Amino acid sequence: MLTQTKRRGLIVYLYYNRDIRKLHKYGDLIYHSRRMRYALIYMEEDLLSPTIEELEQLKFVKQVRPSHLSEMPQQFVGSLNP
Numbered sequence: 408m409l410t411q412t413k414r415r416g417l418i419v420y421l422y423y424n425r426d427i428r429k430l431h432k433y434g435d436l437i438y439h440s441r442r443m444r445y446a447l448i449y450m451e452e453d454l455l456s457p458t459i460e461e462l463e464q465l466k467f468v469k470q471v472r473p474s475h476l477s478e479m480p481q482q483f484v485g486s487l488n489p
Contacts, residue, residue, distance in 0.1 A: 416474030426467035
């Protein structure tokens with residue numbers, strides 16, 4: 408039976424857009440903003456901390472931030488109208 412793996416997003420800010428192709432080996436590239444020069448990458452949660460350390464050492468990466476979407480409550484109970 409298939410088991411669902413926990414995945415987490417990383418937001419990677421770049422100096423130049425031409426370096427986006429180098430990020431494909433770190434995870435699944437979901438979104439790339441050419442204007443704001445950042446990329447959203449999804450990967451397995453247990454590989455998150457070593458990958459962040461590795462990405463921060465690269466010359467073309469300005470900043471790496473983990474996504475906090477999984478920490479937010481996803482249950483919406485009740486009516487949203489006031």
